[in-house]
Amino acid sequence: MTDFPGANAALDTAAYAIVGAPLDVSTTFRPGARFGPDRIRTFGQPFDEYDRRTGTHFGALVADDGDLPAWDDAAEYLSFLEGDLAEHHTAGRIPLLVGGEHTVTVAGVRAAAPDVYVCLDAHLDLYDAYAGNELSHATVTRRALETVDEAILLGVRTGSEDEWNRAAAADVTVVEADDVGSWEPTFDGDAYLSVDIDAADPGFAPGTGTPAPFGLSPRALRNVVRAVAPKSVGFDVVEVNDRDDGQAAALGAKLLQEFVFSHADA
Structure with a gap:
């Protein structure tokens, strides 16, 4: 496994730790999210570790703690993943979770215990269960609302009637693309802060499980990440797969860097 470029800090002194979570069990259209952590590391290789805007050196702050290999029992894996992420929080590090399917976000939210869940996503993900599965990539927001007080969903452009009805409740804010x-x-x-890469228009990031047209530009995603990072206690980028030439992975890697630069600068 190639480390994320520039993630050179020692784990015991790092402020952030990259954790790969290659879960890929509930994807309903195009599987391959299991390759997301490796692809994000690979297609981030050309990036410099210095950010001129903030004067921040990525390598001084971030360690790559590798992947937690996934298996087919999502509930068990999420419990295991939550424990690992919680250890980072306890040690004073913010875990940077790299999926994997969006379901891994459930572990990230539980470990961080934030007040608000902010998600860039094409989909509402508000099913209570999808195809009988309560731990599906399509139920992530619903599960997050079991931990947080409010969910803010940015870039949404599709959902079922039942999901839109649930989104009308006071604890959900939807900002369409x-x-x-x-x-x-x-x-x-x-x-x-959770970044489902399908929030981007598939013209920019075709390598994802359920692409939806009329999405966000990379710059729009970057601006949200920069704005939310200073208020964040956890972050992930998910749903990158191997169905393109690296566009989705490169975007995911750059957004991860932008989160660190903006969070550290604040």
């Missing part, structure tokens, strides 16, 4: 540019993070409390 056309309105993301004018959104500001005015919420109170700590956030967990």
Whole structure:
């Protein structure tokens, strides 16, 4: 396994730790999210570790703690993953979770215990169960709401009627793709920021499980990550697969870097 480029800090002194979670058991259209952690590391290789905007050196802050190999029992794996992520929090490190399917976010949210769940996503993911499965990539927001007080979903452009009905409740805010540019993070409390790469228009990031047209530009995703990072206690990028020439993985890697630069600068 190639380490994330520039993630050279020693784990015991790092402020952030990359944790790969290659779970790929509930994808309903195009599987391959298990390859996400490796591809994000690989297609981030050309990136410099210095950020001129913030004067931050990625390598001084971030350690790559490798992958937690996944198996078919999602409930057991998420419990195992949650424990690993919680250890990073206890040690004073923010885990940077790299999926894997979006289901791994459930472990990230539980370990971080934030006030607000902020997610860039094409989908609402508000099914209570999808195809009888309560731990599916399509139920992530519903499970997150069992931990947080509020969910803010950015870039959404599709969902079932039942999901939209659930989204009308007071604990969910939906900002559709056309309105993301004018959104500001005015919420109170700590956030967990999740980036489902399918929030991007598939013209920019075709390598994902359930692509949906009319999505966000890479710059729009970057602006949200920069705005939310200073309020965040956890982060992930998920749903990158191997069905493109590296566009989705490169975008995911760059957004991970942007989170670190903006969080550290704050």
